[in-house]
Amino acid sequence: MCGIVGVYCDDDSFTSRIAYYALFSLQHRGQESAGISISGEDFKVYKGMGLVNEVFDDKTLSRLRGNSAIGHVRYSTTGESKLENAQPLFVKSKSGSISVAHNGNLVNYRELRRELESDGRVFLTDSDTEVIAHLLSSYLLKNEIEEALALLTEKLCGSFTLALLLNHMVVGYRDPMGFKPLCVGKLENGYILASESCAIDSVGGELVRDVKPGEAVIIEDGELRFERIAESNQKAICVFEYIYFARPDSIIDGRSVYSVRFDIGRTLAKENPVEVDIISPVPDSGTTSSIGYAYESGIPYIEALIKNRYVGRTFIMPGQRSRELSVQLKMNALKENVRGRKVLLIDDSIVRGTTSRRIVDLVRKAGAKEVHFRVGSPPIISPCYxxxxxxxxxxxxxSSKTVEDIRKAINADSLAYLSLKGLIKSVRIDEEDLCLACLTSDYPVEVPGEICLRCSARA
Ligand code: SF4
Structure with a gap:
């Protein structure tokens, strides 16, 4: 999970600031590192560990001049959390200067890396993005960007939404299955690409449209064009963008994330009613679906928990120990609101269950008579690759416990999940265009060691 942006701006003193603010609004997608590559008189890359506003200051942004830039916020899934793996990655080759920002994960990364290493390529990071940078630089030696992306697509397996800076050209590309989102916005004096439309809004831009799966958007000499690179008869839009990852004020593939979460809450209320006095979200990820549940059920929405907003998301912090610590730091129960009451807590999902247990205990300790739990997604039973x-x-x-076992483990009086059918109905995107693999074990591409249910074989 990462956030990417690409910017073209006529005013070369403003480009890095637009990228900065856009990254700032995508901070929820990754908090480990942030970086910007910019192309002006020369090519500069600046990146560091930490939050966007910790990595960049006014002086740094003033030095980053140029009309074209890409940026990245990172949460590592392949490769360690260290500066060498921070993005954008930069490669200088005979085909020129290339910088790559990647959201996604390559399933065949190790195999590709072995191939490239046996061809004499030297790797400086352990991130799968470097494989993309090496392949792209070699394809660009003999091909235009469109052909190079087509060749790259043939080679890569997995998810790859990209922002590329090739000399002065800004390119956005979404893999043919469209796992991760990308959209394009118009600025007063340029264009912006971003993982989510909230980034376009944050810099005063206007959403033009989503980049379609298999499509590239190319900004060259201030002109923008869309190019179809690859076709796929199957899409795999990540359903978890709607459930949890994306900001509710974003529009992804034409669907408002807020509306989806609101509908999830309404559907959850219809599928799993419960007699309680108040409905409270587990903040912030359960907020919109709680509002939907309260709307549908007529039960008052009253907060049971207050979050310290200056602590990062628990799910997004690497390492179990730091996750545990951050739960204690980030939540407090409102005793006045819960004392003597039957409380329904709603969260977007349960991953490990440890956070949910601590939250239920917190509300009980604050005096709640009963604590019930509803989840705005079906159970997560399989890993995401x-x-x-x-x-x-x-x-x-x-993956190993029944709903009743989980109820006991999180110490709730009752527990129920949204059904898969209810989820698909709320998202309002055709089931065959969604990736639901972590909820169904039905992987849209072959994953080594997993059963591909579509072809009923172990890959
Ligand atoms: S497996 Fe789950 S989290 Fe991963 S891309 Fe698919 S829907 Fe999204």
Whole structure:
């Protein structure tokens, strides 16, 4: 899970600032590192570990001059959390200067890396993005960008939404299955590409449209064009963007994330009613679906928990120990609101179950008579291999436990999940165009060691 941006701006003193603010609004997609590559009189890359506003200051942004830039915020899924793996990655080759920002995960990364290493390529990072940079630089030696992307697509397996800076050209590309989002916006004096439309809004731009799966958007000499690169008869749009990852004020593939979450809450209320006094979100990810649940059920929405907004998302912090610590730091129960009441807590999902247990205990300790739990997604039963940090089955509580076992483990009076049918109905995108693999184990591409249910074979 990462956030990417690409910017073209007529005013070369403003480009890096637009990229900065756009990255700032995508901070929820990755908090480990941030970086910007910019092409002006020369090519500059600046990146560091930490949040966007920790990595960049006014002086740095003033030095980053140029009309074309790309940027990245990172949460690692392949490769360690260290500066060498921060993006954008930069490669200088005979085909020129190339910088790559990647959102996604390559399933065949190790195999490709071995191939490239045996051809004499030297790797400076352990991130799969470097494979993309090496392949692209070699394809660009003899091909225009469109052909180079087509060749790259043939080679890569997995998810890859890209922002590229090739000399002065800004390119956005979405893999043919469209796992991860990308959209284009118009600025007063340029264009912007971003993982989510909230980034376009944040810099005063206007959403033009989503980049379609298999499509590239190319900004060259201030002109923007869309090019179809690859076709696929199957799409695999990540359903978790709607459930959890994306900001509710974003529009992804034509669907408002807020509306989807609101509908999830309404559907959850219809599928799993419960007699309670108040409905409270687990902030912030359960907020919109709680509003939907309260709207449908007529039960008051009253907050049971207050979040310290200056602590990062628990799910997004690497390492179990830091996750545990951050739960204690980030939530407090409102005793006045919960004392003597039956409380329904709603969260977007349960991954490991540890956070949910702590939250239920917190609300009980604050005096709640009963604590019920509803989840705005079906149980997560399988790992994600496409760029989300749910990498082993052992980490996923629902991979080995029944709903009743999970209820006991999180210490709730009742527990219910949204059905798969209810989820698809709420998202309002055709089932065959969605990736639902972590909920169904039905992987849209062959993953080594997993059963591909579509072809019923172990890959
Ligand atoms: S497996 Fe789940 S989290 Fe991963 S891309 Fe598919 S829907 Fe998204």
């Amino acid at each position: 496409f760029g989300i940090d749910m990498s082993t089955r052992e980490e996923l509580i629902a």
